[in-house]
Amino acid sequence: MRILAFDIGGTEIKYAVCDENFNLTQKNSVPTNAHEGGRRIIDRVVEIAKSFDNIDRIGISTAGQVDSIKGEIIFATDSIPGYTGTKIKEIVEAATGIPVAVENDVNSAAVGEAVFGAAKGQKNFVCLTYGTGIGGAIYLNGNLFTGSSFSAGEFGHIITHANGKDCTCGGCGCYEAYASASALVKSVNDNLGTSMNGKDIFNNFDNPEIRSVIDGWIDEIVTGLISIIYIFNPALIILGGGIMNEAYITEEINIKLQRRLMPSFRNVRAVKALMGNDANKLGAAYLASKL
Ligand SMILES: [Zn+2]
Known part of the structure; x- marks a missing residue:
């Protein structure tokens, strides 16, 4: 399984391809340009996702409080204006046809540490x-x-x-x-x-x-x-x-x-x-x- 993983922060959107052994390859990043607002950020995520072939899943870690079932931002501070309410999962799945998981950044990091790291x-x-x-x-x-x-x-x-x-x-x-x-x-x-x-x-x-x-x-x-x-x-x-x-x-x-x-x-x-x-x-x- 090939998974495209994103880490959306206030200054950078980092991303990488994750293979079935959870090795990250093709690491890259683009500026978040947070001032352009939440919708534009997710459009950029979609553009990046479309530039990759043979992706089976997309995993998105993001700043803000996340409803991880609906995959949407329930609250974000003004560090990313207009991010609150952004339906990340719905938008990215509709545009790419690939199943998407969305989780808050600290929670994502905890999962990363739990499965692969200090925990x-x-x-x-x-x-x-x-x-x-x-x-x-x-x-x-x-x-x-x-x-x-x-x-x-x-x-x-x-x-x-x-x-x-x-x-x-x-x-x-x-x-x-x-x-x-x-x-x-x-x-x-x-x-x-x-x-x-x-x-x-x-x-x-x-x-x-x-x-x-x-x-x-x-x-x-x-x-x-x-x-x-x-x-x-x-x-x-x-x-x-x-x-x-x-x-x-x-x-x-x-x-x-x-x-x-x-x-x-x-x-x-x-x-x-x-x-x-x-x-x-x-x-x-x-x-x-x-x-
Ligand atoms: Zn306080």
């Missing part, structure tokens, strides 16, 4: 990605858990500070306002009067002031994780996002979790995601292979 063989785990915000996905009893309206695992908006900072969701005190990669960058720059990015911060890791902000940020990460661990009792926490390539973060998270968790939860391990940029495409391809 291989694990039935109960959670994934969190730390970037501008914090995304999440939940695997329970060997299956993706998406909740009653396809929105479960919105870990960025669990509340870790009563009456805390305002959040983009309209609430306040949300986890991502304190524990996202962007929150670390803002916190360092506010404290030191600098304008560093994430890489600069870790290049200056030996600076005690920076180190202290990093350690405070890791405490924020751990605080949210503890609530999540007490709800799901996962064996594994997979940490995604470019910033997690800094080994110090994962090491410290594990040390602090062991210190703060009740004994019956200490089997949990936090590990960094293994599949990188391919996780979304592989997860979407795997879901498409099950159609």
